[in-house]
Amino acid sequence: MKTLENVKIEVAREEHIKYVDVINDAIDIASKQRGTGIARRTFEYLTGKIKEGKAIIALDGDKFAGFCYIETWENKNFVANSGLIVVDEYRGLGLAKAIKYKAFDLSRKKFPDAKIFGLTTGLAVMKINHELGYRPVTFSELTMDDQFWNGCKSCVNYDILTRTHRSKCLCTGMLYDPAWEKNNKAIETPIKKRSLLDIIRKLTPSKLRSKKKSNSRINESGKLLSRIFNALFY
């Protein structure tokens, strides 16, 4: 049985250009198996990605095992990690996850302010994206760049996308927005802990509070509690 023990996942370099045909063939085979198109790219396109340092490759020694590349849209405001492929015999071992994590990392480093998104019908990719912090969104949240959507033309479901004016299709759109990280920091500010007495005090009518200052607040709270208790059970 295959393992990932000797599989190396790295940013692809010029010496990996020799794998481009193998990568495209693997994508073709997978498209046929799935019955939905995964955009086949030209030799030049994938070579360009490798030269620009925008591709991740997984190799088991010299043997090709997996691949993924980065695309940018709308003036680099949107990034997609596309063309994910794992060779049949390496599937189910966590290789796609490892490749996607590396591609995500690279995307965040190269384009720290860009929104990262993807379209998929596949549960495996949905799971990985979810783990990475993507959220499901409607297509309205994704790039408006025609060039991106033109990539769907090779899919058997393209007629659905055009019929719905690009608002929906069989794929789920998923998005990671770096702005959420900033929002999260705001949420992380410590929540003021309140005691039960504080809460009861809040519930106590202000009149009650001002009259009997020193007769202990516990007393007032006790009265209120007893009123609530009576109302509930008698």
Ligand SMILES: CC(C)(COP(=O)(O)OP(=O)(O)OC[C@H]1O[C@@H](n2cnc3c(N)ncnc32)[C@H](O)[C@@H]1OP(=O)(O)O)[C@@H](O)C(=O)NCCC(=O)NCCS
């Ligand atoms: C989709 C694909 C990339 C998954 O590769 P993989 O290396 O087998 O995936 P992983 O082993 O990293 O699995 C990641 C998660 O998805 C799950 N998963 C993997 N294949 C799955 C499948 N066919 N159905 C449902 N879940 C699956 C795994 O159990 C794992 O979940 P976990 O984190 O809860 O354990 C691979 O099957 C493939 O190349 N398919 C053809 C091309 C393709 O569909 N590309 C995606 C285009 S969007």
